[in-house]
Structure formats: C-alpha cells, structure tokens
Amino acid sequence: xxxxxRFAVAVMLMMTSLLALADNAILVRDAWVRExxxxxxxxxxxxxxxxxxxxxxxxxxxxxxxxxxxxIHATEIRAGVARMIALDALPIPxxxxxxxxxxxxxxxxxxxxxxxxxxxxxxxxxRFSSGANLTxxxxxxxxxxxxxxxx
Amino acid sequence: xxxxxALISVTLVAALGIILxxxxxxxxxxxDPARATTxxxxxxxxxxxxxxxxxxxDQNNQVFDRARLQGKWSYVFFGYTHCPDICPTTLVVLRxxxxxxxxxxxxxxxxxxxxxxxxxxxxxxxxYLPYFHPEFIGAxxxxxxxxxxxxxxxxxxxxxxxxxxxxxTAPGVALPPPSLESYEVHHSAAIFLIDPEARLRALFAGPHxxxxxxxxxxxxxxx
Numbered sequence: 001x002x003x004x005x006r007f008a009v010a011v012m013l014m015m016t017s018l019l020a021l022a023d024n025a026i027l028v029r030d031a032w033v034r035e036x037x038x039x040x041x042x043x044x045x046x047x048x049x050x051x052x053x054x055x056x057x058x059x060x061x062x063x064x065x066x067x068x069x070x071x072i073h074a075t076e077i078r079a080g081v082a083r084m085i086a087l088d089a090l091p092i093p094x095x096x097x098x099x100x101x102x103x104x105x106x107x108x109x110x111x112x113x114x115x116x117x118x119x120x121x122x123x124x125x126x127r128f129s130s131g132a133n134l135t136x137x138x139x140x141x142x143x144x145x146x147x148x149x150x151x
Numbered sequence: 152x153x154x155x156x157a158l159i160s161v162t163l164v165a166a167l168g169i170i171l172x173x174x175x176x177x178x179x180x181x182x183d184p185a186r187a188t189t190x191x192x193x194x195x196x197x198x199x200x201x202x203x204x205x206x207x208x209d210q211n212n213q214v215f216d217r218a219r220l221q222g223k224w225s226y227v228f229f230g231y232t233h234c235p236d237i238c239p240t241t242l243v244v245l246r247x248x249x250x251x252x253x254x255x256x257x258x259x260x261x262x263x264x265x266x267x268x269x270x271x272x273x274x275x276x277x278x279y280l281p282y283f284h285p286e287f288i289g290a291x292x293x294x295x296x297x298x299x300x301x302x303x304x305x306x307x308x309x310x311x312x313x314x315x316x317x318x319x320t321a322p323g324v325a326l327p328p329p330s331l332e333s334y335e336v337h338h339s340a341a342i343f344l345i346d347p348e349a350r351l352r353a354l355f356a357g358p359h360x361x362x363x364x365x366x367x368x369x370x371x372x373x374x
Binding site for chain 2: 040084
C-alpha cells in the first residue's frame with residue numbers, strides 16, 4: 001500500500017513538473033489530413049495551434065516520413081484571385097489560437113510515399129522557433145462539407 | 152481683325168470641348184448600361200453578358216464549347232488538380248449545393264475548368280472529379296481557348312512559382328513550369344453562374360456556401 005502511495009506521489013510530482021515545463025509549450029489540437037481525390041499528388045493537413053504562454057512562437061517546419069516535402073501555406077484571396085503563399089514560418093502570438101482550416105492556412109503535403117486513405121494516421125513532426133518539437137497524429141479524413149466544421 | 156480671329160478660335164475650341172464632354176457622357180451612358188448588384192454574396196449582371204465561342208474538351212475527350220452551356224444553368228469554377236486546399240474545398244461546396252438542390256434542379260450542371268493544362272488532361276479530370284460527384288463536368292484546353300473563356304467571364308489565372316521565381320504578369324500567360332510538381336496556379340476564387348442562353352448571369356465571390364449558391368440560382372429563376 002505504502003509502495004503504491006509513494007508511486008502515486010511520484011507520478012503526481014512528475015506530472016506537476018511536466019505541467020510547469022509545458023506552461024509555455026504550444027498545444028496542437030484537431031489535426032487531420034484531407035483525403036486526396038484520386039490522382040491528386042498533393043494533400044492538405046489542418047490543425048489548431050494554441051499558445052498558452054506569454055512568449056511569441058513560430059511554427060518553422062513540419063516533416064513526415066510519409067511525404068517527400070511539407071510546406072506551410074496560406075491561401076490568400078486578393079482581388080478575387082486565390083493564391084497559395086508558401087510561408088517561412090507561421091507566427092503564433094502569445095495567448096493566441098491559430099487555426100489551419102480549409103480555405104486558409106494549411107500544410108501542403110507533397111508526394112505521399114503511400115496513398116493516404118481514410119482510416120490511416122499520418123505522423124507530423126512540428127518544429128517551433130522555441131526549439132520545441134512536437135509529434136502529432138493526424139487521421140486522414142474525407143472532407144464532408146465545404147465549411148471548416150470538423151469535430 | 153486679329154482679335155476677331157482669336158475670338159473665333161476660342162469659340163471653336165470651347166464648342167469642340169463641349170461636344171467632346173457631351174459625347175463622352177453620352178457614350179458612357181449608352182455604351183455601359185450594364186448594372187451589377189450584389190445581394191448575399193451573389194453579384195448579378197444586368198443584362199447578362201453573352202459568352203463568345205470557345206473550344207475546350209471534357210473529361211471524356213468530347214468537345215466542350217459554348218453549345219454545351221446552352222439549355223442549362225451552369226456553375227463554373229476554375230482550378231487545378233495539384234491544388235490541395237481551395238479547389239477541393241470549393242468542389243465539396245458544389246457537391247453540397249447539388250445535394251441541397253437535389254432532384255428539384257434538373258437543368259443544372261457543375262463544371263470544373265482546369266487552368267493547368269500542362270498537368271491536367273481529360274484522363275486526370277476523369278480520375279479526379281467523380282470523387283466529388285459522378286456528374287460533375289471537367290474541362291480544359293489550350294491556353295488560348297482557356298484565355299478566351301476566362302477573359303469573357305472576367306476570370307483570372309496565372310501560372311508560376313510563388314517563391315524564388317518571377318510570376319507571370321499578364322493574365323492567362325503561363326511561364327514554363329520550373330518542374331511539373333513545384334509550381335502553383337493562381338486563379339479566380341469565384342463561382343460563375345451561366346444562364347441557359349450561355350450568358351454570364353451572376354458570380355459568387357466567396358467564401359462559398361452551398362445554400363447561398365442554391366438560393367441565388369432560385370432567385371434568378373424566380374424572376
């Protein structure tokens with residue numbers, strides 16, 4: 001019993017210190033990869049980034065073993081013309097939530113090493129300017145509506 | 152004598168000026184009677200703007216020309232299959248619109264025109280489009296024919312690199328692709344609505360919404 005107690009306390013202490021460490025870490029939620037229509041050699045991935053800390057951060061690079069190349073993109077509509085802009089980094093201001101969603105910011109995934117099908121999960125390795133790295137599991141999903149309502 | 156001559160020239164110049172101004176005003180009134188009103192994201196052209204002849208081909212390698220727009224309402228969207236975000240997003244909206252309209256909308260067709268003929272052909276489109284809807288029409292063609300159609304609609308496209316390259320400056324002018332995979336295509340985000348007489352009747356600027364596309368067409372049909 002005492003043994004269990006000690007273990008529980010140790011776990012709680014560890015969790016507390018992890019939480020303290022994580023205070024400024026970026027959170028990634030609702031990651032998903034849009035299933036590509038047949039023959040389309042590029043896909044998009046979306047997620048929500050949250051910066052709970054008071055320091056600005058940036059998403060600077062994303063890698064995945066499943067794709068030859070990944071770029072951070074913005075879809076911009078200016079004067080009625082849609083353009084994809086490759087970004088060097090995606091700023092995540094302090095206490096801000098940055099959403100990657102259809103028709104806006106997205107990751108552009110080039111040349112899948114295996115065709116991503118619904119049900120598969122893609123591992124994305126995110127690198128931030130703070131030096132932090134995060135691995136995110138993004139399920140491949142079919143986009144059911146044009147709007148960015150995905151739960 | 153000299154002062155009379157001067158007076159005559161001044162009068163002539165003034166008269167000429169008045170004629171030019173009146174002519175300009177009259178020309179503007181008669182030449183440009185088209186009005187465009189925007190309601191709920193839909194800009195309606197009054198009167199509708201007739202399209203010229205053009206010649207593309209569809210995903211079955213059949214000729215896709217102006218005649219194919221006659222007798223039906225057509226939603227037209229320009230894009231390309233190497234487009235991971237805005238094109239599939241818009242095609243899903245069109246699919247939703249088709250679903251909402253359901254069986255009620257018999258004489259309506261949905262057309263995806265690829266403005267990237269270097270990478271998209273009939274086979275590419277035939278493979279790509281049924282994912283969204285089996286009845287969607289895909290079309291593409293030469294740069295010249297694509298330009299004819301896009302210019303008539305007031306649509307725009309441009310092929311080039313977004314980074315590290317010099318993008319094309321003239322509308323519809325394609326740069327030699329740096330490599331078949333790495334270039335992107337800028338294109339109008341609008342969905343164009345063509346009436347059964349092959350005239351541009353309205354356009355939706357976006358962001359697109361399926362219900363709005365359907366309601367817009369119903370409003371036009373309702374008179």
